[in-house]
Amino acid sequence: MNPARPEFVPDASLSRAEMEELQWDVASAAAFTxxxxxxxxxxxxxxxxxxxxxxxxxxxxxxxxxxxxYAVSAIVVLRGGEVVERVHAVTxxxxxxxxxxxxxxxxxxxxxxxxxxxxxxxxxxxxxSGRIHFRQAGLATHMGVVLDVPAIGVAxxxxxxxxxxxxxxxxxxxxTPIEAADGVKPRPTDDASTFSDTVVGYAYQSRQYPNSxxxxxxxxxxxxxxxxxxxxxLVERLGGDYKLPEPTRLADAYxxxxxxxx
DNA sequence: GCGACAG
DNA sequence: ATCTTGTCGC
Numbered sequence: 001m002n003p004a005r006p007e008f009v010p011d012a013s014l015s016r017a018e019m020e021e022l023q024w025d026v027a028s029a030a031a032f033t034x035x036x037x038x039x040x041x042x043x044x045x046x047x048x049x050x051x052x053x054x055x056x057x058x059x060x061x062x063x064x065x066x067x068x069x070y071a072v073s074a075i076v077v078l079r080g081g082e083v084v085e086r087v088h089a090v091t092x093x094x095x096x097x098x099x100x101x102x103x104x105x106x107x108x109x110x111x112x113x114x115x116x117x118x119x120x121x122x123x124x125x126x127x128x129s130g131r132i133h134f135r136q137a138g139l140a141t142h143m144g145v146v147l148d149v150p151a152i153g154v155a156x157x158x159x160x161x162x163x164x165x166x167x168x169x170x171x172x173x174x175x176t177p178i179e180a181a182d183g184v185k186p187r188p189t190d191d192a193s194t195f196s197d198t199v200v201g202y203a204y205q206s207r208q209y210p211n212s213x214x215x216x217x218x219x220x221x222x223x224x225x226x227x228x229x230x231x232x233x234l235v236e237r238l239g240g241d242y243k244l245p246e247p248t249r250l251a252d253a254y255x256x257x258x259x260x261x262x
Numbered sequence: 263g264c265g266a267c268a269g
Numbered sequence: 270a271t272c273t274t275g276t277c278g279c
Binding site for chain 2: 064066097098099100102105106127128129132133134138139153155156157158159160183219
């Protein structure tokens with residue numbers, strides 16, 4: 001699978017100001033409304049289903065592991081609970097991690113991995129933010145727009161924005177909206193006067209153990225071609241026995257495996 | 263100027 | 270993200 005929008009492929013040689021400028025263009029090209037090829041109700045990680053295969057979407061999880069100046073980017077594609085394709089790429093890194101510019105560090109390597117992928121996923125989960133980003137152009141948004149594929153951002157920490165309710169001691173399945181507040185800036189096309197109330201994602205308590213240490217929620221947000229509400233629904237449906245959704249967890253494990261083998 | 267900040 | 274054993278709890 002190759003970029004549908006080559007002009008937006010993250011270029012690590014740009015200046016910081018140019019990177020931020022490109023992010024505004026990416027954000028303007030992004031759609032934070034549902035434009036999916038499948039019915040979210042047909043999504044699950046169950047091995048068997050009454051739903052015919054043609055109606056069960058291919059869902060990809062993307063994650064990376066690092067070794068010195070190299071990134072190992074892994075992609076695992078699932079149909080229900082079955083792995084249908086798995087690829088990885090090793091790429092030399094060129095820029096350090098800078099909050100807000102993560103996609104310029106990790107985006108190139110991720111595009112390299114997608115070039116190895118034969119199938120075309122109907123949905124891709126990325127490890128990081130989507131619309132929950134200063135310029136509404138987090139990793140999931142940037143990659144979603146570049147590949148023009150429905151994309152979701154799954155982060156373990158909140159980059160910016162504000163949870164409507166406090167996020168401690170919550171039961172499994174609980175969620176609360178993340179509002180733009182004063183951290184997520186409006187695009188030129190957004191209504192600046194009401195934008196701070198915009199729901200740019202959700203905090204979602206995917207797991208909780210009764211008598212054990214408190215588990216932090218996930219922070220999920222639309223990357224491209226999916227709404228905030230559908231984003232949480234999909235992450236919920238893709239959940240398994242662990243904190244991270246299955247596609248992401250499997251990509252995480254696969255990236256680690258590839259790293260050990262160099 | 264100060265604080266905050268995905269992976 | 271990464272460096273890393275044992276250990277507390279179900």
